[in-house]
Amino acid sequence: MPELPEVETVMRGLAPHLRGRRIARVRVFWSKTIGGRGEKFFAPALRGRTVRRLFRRGKHVCLGLDDRSVLTLHLGMTGRLLFGIRPGHRKHLRLEIDFEDGTRLFFLDPRKFGRARIWAAGEDLLPSLGIEPLGEEPVEDALRGCRSRRAVKTVLLDQSLLAGVGNIYADESLFQARIHPLTPAASLAPARRRRLAQAVVRVLAGAIAGRGTTLRDFRTAEGEPGSHQERLRVYGRTGEPCPACGTSIRRDTIGGRSSHYCPRCQRAPRGGCRGRSRSG
DNA sequence: AACAGCACCTGTAGGC
DNA sequence: TGCCTACAGGTGCTGT
Numbered sequence: 540m541p542e543l544p545e546v547e548t549v550m551r552g553l554a555p556h557l558r559g560r561r562i563a564r565v566r567v568f569w570s571k572t573i574g575g576r577g578e579k580f581f582a583p584a585l586r587g588r589t590v591r592r593l594f595r596r597g598k599h600v601c602l603g604l605d606d607r608s609v610l611t612l613h614l615g616m617t618g619r620l621l622f623g624i625r626p627g628h629r630k631h632l633r634l635e636i637d638f639e640d641g642t643r644l645f646f647l648d649p650r651k652f653g654r655a656r657i658w659a660a661g662e663d664l665l666p667s668l669g670i671e672p673l674g675e676e677p678v679e680d681a682l683r684g685c686r687s688r689r690a691v692k693t694v695l696l697d698q699s700l701l702a703g704v705g706n707i708y709a710d711e712s713l714f715q716a717r718i719h720p721l722t723p724a725a726s727l728a729p730a731r732r733r734r735l736a737q738a739v740v741r742v743l744a745g746a747i748a749g750r751g752t753t754l755r756d757f758r759t760a761e762g763e764p765g766s767h768q769e770r771l772r773v774y775g776r777t778g779e780p781c782p783a784c785g786t787s788i789r790r791d792t793i794g795g796r797s798s799h800y801c802p803r804c805q806r807a808p809r810g811g812c813r814g815r816s817r818s819g
Numbered sequence: 820a821a822c823a824g825c826a827c828c829t830g831t832a833g834g835c
Numbered sequence: 836t837g838c839c840t841a842c843a844g845g846t847g848c849t850g851t
Contacts, residue, residue: 541844541845542844542845545844571827598845613845613846614844614845615828615844615845615846616828616829616843616844616845616846617828617829617830617843617844631829648828649828649829649830650827650828650829650830650843650845651827651828651829652827652828652829652845652846653845654846687820687821688821689820689821689822693821693822696845698845698846705844705845706843706844706845707844708844752844754843754844755830755831755843755844756830756843756844757844774844794822794823795822795823795824795825796845797842797843
């Protein structure tokens with residue numbers, strides 16, 4: 540569910556409530572939610588710590604603590620971070636963090652794909668992640684450095700290249716850049732590569748402005764849905780007319796993920812779409 | 820190296 | 836109503 544814009548929105552909602560707060564108690568209700576050194580280490584490492592700052596890295600919400608350790612929270616597909624929950628949501632409660640001032644943070648996660656992990660002071664934080672698409676390093680450079688013949692859609696989802704792009708925004712970016720999702724990444728001409736890089740940045744920034752996309756589960760830290768779903772052009776619009784040319788939006792499975800695109804605006808790559816390469 | 824397939828999980832929507 | 840299947844915003848492992 541949550542991609543970069545949703546995680547950014549959650550983090551921004553949490554920050555004013557958590558900054559400067561001291562952790563009083565941590566309760567784990569589903570042990571597999573805890574990564575790293577595991578559940579036994581988790582609560583003792585957090586108790587008594589004060590949250591200094593919140594930030595986001597890829598799809599992780601990060602809490603920087605006063606001992607310079609970092610708590611990272613990944614929401615998986617259905618994770619929510621809320622300050623209050625309804626009785627019906629109790630069964631999805633995986634983690635609860637109580638602060639000394641009475642603030643209570645609930646981590647709900649029906650599908651249990653979410654993870655919480657502590658990174659020790661000085662430890663390399665989330666080392667497998669690539670660049671931040673909205674950070675200093677240009678997305679275009681990251682794409683240029685990618686020599687892969689994999690489908691560009693698959694490459695956009697590769698967190699070790701661009702951290703934070705998920706299925707919705709990969710499809711939306713490719714549509715905006717008018718690039719077919721099966722185009723081999725390394726075959727993108729410089730102009731199209733630049734167009735794609737610009738599209739990724741624009742799409743992500745636009746989604747943050749809309750406080751994220753709520754298809755079903757996503758909620759801000761205040762419990763409110765995002766609004767960006769209204770602005771999606773192809774994702775989840777299979778069979779609807781393309782907003783640019785009216786052609787029916789297609790949905791194919793690429794790299795195991797549903798992929799939505801306009802077959803007219805996003806032309807198939809030369810040599811066919813299946814990516815079958817001849818050797819030589 | 821790259822890729823497909825599946826595992827991890829639960830909930831919901833749609834067809835019958 | 837119930838049963839069944841398909842599908843879901845993510846990631847990580849295994850085998851080919």
